Amino acid sequence: MQMQESIKKLEGKFVWLINACAMAVGSRIPYQSTEEDDIIDGEICCKAMQLLNLNQMWMTQKAMFLPNTKLEMAFLYFFNCFRKSYIGEQSQRTSKVFQPLADMFAINDQYLLMDYIFQKIISNLKFWAQDTFIITETLNLFSDLTSGYSSVRIIRKLDTSKYILSNHYNFQFLEIPGNYKKNRMSYYSSLSRLLFADDTYENEFDEFFKNHDMKLKELEKLNSIESFRQDNVRLIIEGVFRDLRGFTMTCTQKRNFWLFFDWIYPYHDVILRAIESNYDHPVSITVLRFVAELANNRSSRLNFEITSANGILLFRVISKILCTYGNLILTRITTEDRKYADIYKGIIVCFNMLENTLKGRYISFGIMKLYNDKSLTEAINTYYKLMLYAPLNDMINIPKLSKAHFSLLETFSNDQMMNTDNFNTEAFLYIIKSCAEGIKQFNNSISTEACAVINQICTTVFKETEKGVNPNNKTHILVQFLNQYPQTIPYLLHNMLDVVIFEDCPNNWSYSRPLLGLILLAKEDFISYTNKLIQCQIPERRESFSQQLSGLMENVEDSLSNKNRDTFTQNLVVFRREMNNNMVALVNINELNGSNSYSNISTEDSSMMQ
Numbered sequence: 001m002q003m004q005e006s007i008k009k010l011e012g013k014f015v016w017l018i019n020a021c022a023m024a025v026g027s028r029i030p031y032q033s034t035e036e037d038d039i040i041d042g043e044i045c046c047k048a049m050q051l052l053n054l055n056q057m058w059m060t061q062k063a064m065f066l067p068n069t070k071l072e073m074a075f076l077y078f079f080n081c082f083r084k085s086y087i088g089e090q091s092q093r094t095s096k097v098f099q100p101l102a103d104m105f106a107i108n109d110q111y112l113l114m115d116y117i118f119q120k121i122i123s124n125l126k127f128w129a130q131d132t133f134i135i136t137e138t139l140n141l142f143s144d145l146t147s148g149y150s151s152v153r154i155i156r157k158l159d160t161s162k163y164i165l166s167n168h169y170n171f172q173f174l175e176i177p178g179n180y181k182k183n184r185m186s187y188y189s190s191l192s193r194l195l196f197a198d199d200t201y202e203n204e205f206d207e208f209f210k211n212h213d214m215k216l217k218e219l220e221k222l223n224s225i226e227s228f229r230q231d232n233v234r235l236i237i238e239g240v241f242r243d244l245r246g247f248t249m250t251c252t253q254k255r256n257f258w259l260f261f262d263w264i265y266p267y268h269d270v271i272l273r274a275i276e277s278n279y280d281h282p283v284s285i286t287v288l289r290f291v292a293e294l295a296n297n298r299s300s301r302l303n304f305e306i307t308s309a310n311g312i313l314l315f316r317v318i319s320k321i322l323c324t325y326g327n328l329i330l331t332r333i334t335t336e337d338r339k340y341a342d343i344y345k346g347i348i349v350c351f352n353m354l355e356n357t358l359k360g361r362y363i364s365f366g367i368m369k370l371y372n373d374k375s376l377t378e379a380i381n382t383y384y385k386l387m388l389y390a391p392l393n394d395m396i397n398i399p400k401l402s403k404a405h406f407s408l409l410e411t412f413s414n415d416q417m418m419n420t421d422n423f424n425t426e427a428f429l430y431i432i433k434s435c436a437e438g439i440k441q442f443n444n445s446i447s448t449e450a451c452a453v454i455n456q457i458c459t460t461v462f463k464e465t466e467k468g469v470n471p472n473n474k475t476h477i478l479v480q481f482l483n484q485y486p487q488t489i490p491y492l493l494h495n496m497l498d499v500v501i502f503e504d505c506p507n508n509w510s511y512s513r514p515l516l517g518l519i520l521l522a523k524e525d526f527i528s529y530t531n532k533l534i535q536c537q538i539p540e541r542r543e544s545f546s547q548q549l550s551g552l553m554e555n556v557e558d559s560l561s562n563k564n565r566d567t568f569t570q571n572l573v574v575f576r577r578e579m580n581n582n583m584v585a586l587v588n589i590n591e592l593n594g595s596n597s598y599s600n601i602s603t604e605d606s607s608m609m610q
Helices: 002-026 035-061 069-086 098-105 110-127 132-147 149-156 159-166 183-195 201-208 210-221 231-249 254-277 283-294 310-329 336-360 366-370 375-389 392-397 399-414 425-438 444-467 477-484 488-502 508-521 523-536 539-552 562-581 599-609
Strands: none
Touching (some): 069 132, 183 201, 254 310, 283 336, 310 336, 336 375, 336 399, 392 425, 488 508, 488 523
């Protein structure tokens, strides 16, 4: 007992010393350190490696020895700092740091040192399986080593890397629930980079996924919903699709991704049944996130050959998954305090999945209408249902839900919203209302995306209005909606002016784009509202404020050309600068009326939104 306490105190001193040495080695400035400094760093590394070898020997040979977690973390921190200074793309292969290492350990270059570190990584994955923190730090070091273009190719040639690629599924830490979240994904992301670092990976691909292939084939044999809801089956689903998501995230080259896609596509029925059977269980979120990653056209990896139908096949699967899960999740009964975990989390992933699909541009959606393929129509209808399920307050005030909503809405407005006939009234009004609230948010990305959506609507309507009425052409659906709800443009205009004039506008460029379109579409309302604003000010401010407002439209024409937009943006910047420099305190109409919304549109708007 006394001996263990003495060892514990000694280990505490070693922890402090190794951390101090790590910071000293990690603070090295490339091309400014002298050879003497490099030799000292090499000697420090030798001492750390001697202590590490001694510690490894004690852990394997002494049954009563209690491993020290802090000491292990210190070793990982040291090797990470040493890697940043002496291993990587910018390091010098002939650095004097390897001179002491060569004398003591026969390590005379960074290749042999990486082999040593890699052996330590494998040792940790075996010995520390139960310790999530050490596994996390070990996998972070593994990820760093495989992230460099040159270093991953060096590691790929090592026997240790061949060992881990052949036995990647035999590590005990993969079975620990605490490692199911990020650690399994990080592990397979690093393995993906390692596998594809060699040109012969096609010969090893099937062998690498042999274990996953076997598990998916077992899932394929299950023929009932109840069988997919068993705890042991859910555990398999959770592990497999976290692994595959991590693998896919770093699979950025077309050749690599196409190989993976050809392997995973035959199992699309398994993916659908896993989601359908467990829509009310968190494991469905894991599978949905994998599908969302699969739909992500990262580095144009989904731009298949012109002779390939894979893009359309993938979208059909995604549409079916989205519709199946979306319709099921909306039937789920839950309490208010569980709504985010039970429903909104799934809606967020569905929004991300649809956004990745629309943003990817790897298929021509126009061809679906030509061949009467309803996949896109069904996916958009499900999107409307999911969007309308969330009350506007939740959509705006829940950060992750709000981010997913506006990010998808911006993508949707760029193409589909402007070219679809499948656009119901309730969804249109909800989008208008959410954009009016979105431009008031302090989150810069949300307000910018809301502005972009309004700008798309205004630009489309303005262009359609310029064309005039043609009896041979069908009126654009957005023009039809605005004719049906004439207060929409004034409602957006008032909210936009409210932000631009009375709030600290975070991005003048983003706000100027939709504001010009709104003004040109509602000139009379703009004049009327600004006159009311002027009259609400105290008499001595009215004249100067009137001149500043008039300056907004100076040299601005009735067009939405880029040149005209830039002129208006400059005028808005000048207007904001003058307001700030003169520290003008204006009276808001809303404050005067004791209301947070414009009194002249609030009644009409509430009836419009019902």
